[in-house]
Amino acid sequence: AQTVTQSQPEMSVQEAETVTLSCTYDTSENNYYLFWYKQPPSRQMILVIRQEAYKQQNATENRFSVNFQKAAKSFSLKISDSQLGDTAMYFCAFMKHAGGGADGLTFGKGTHLIIQP
Amino acid sequence: DTAVSQTPKYLVTQMGNDKSIKCEQNLGHDTMYWYKQDSKKFLKIMFSYNNKELIINETVPNRFSPKSPDKAHLNLHINSLELGDSAVYFCASRQGTANYGYTFGSGTRLTVV
Secondary structure (H helix, E strand, C coil): CCEEECCCCEEEEECCCCEEECCEEECCCCCEEEEEEEECCCCCCEEEEEEECCCCCCCEECCEEEEEECCCCEEEEEECCCCHHHCEEEEEEEEECCCCCCCCCEECCCEEEEEEC | CCCEEEECCEEEECCCCCEEEEEEECCCCCEEEEEEECCCCCEEEEEEEECCEEEEECCCCCCEEEEEEECCEEEEEECCCCHHHCEEEEEEEECCCHHHCCEECCCEEEEEC
């Protein structure tokens, strides 16, 4: 079974600063996917960024980027030039390579990120 | 156009009642899921359906039963509701490879009183 650990229950930064959310995971799988989801107060789950384990290059989506360290089983999210709208719960999630079946996401417990004006 | 829609968004009911939550996706995805988010915001998978076949059942009480009339729908029926069932329930769907991630519905907040 897989486990995902987010060690920061809550973080608070000033607007325009850069913030990094940490995530570590444990798995015996070699092929898998990692995700960061954002859940604002509206409770909608929004995909922020995804990473395939077989790709060494770190994924980037505008102000969001990851630092994927496969050997260390670490998958941190960096948010640059943070904005008030980034205030939300952020969940790190793991999924095994489906291989034709159907596998669900294993989530961490989340980090509540607060962007201060 | 809502990709994954759930109804109702809020549901308040008494202990012992039976209730259903409906989910529909218009994305043509192969697999649909139900997740439960507890009061501490922890998300855990409950079920998935792939081509109307149950693939995962993560030690969920048998009071919970997913029902999929077709590939676009996965409803969640709950019998004999208990206080501990109070949570937010999310429907989600996924197409083939996980490269595109999951698409989630907006959630149903269930409160059992």
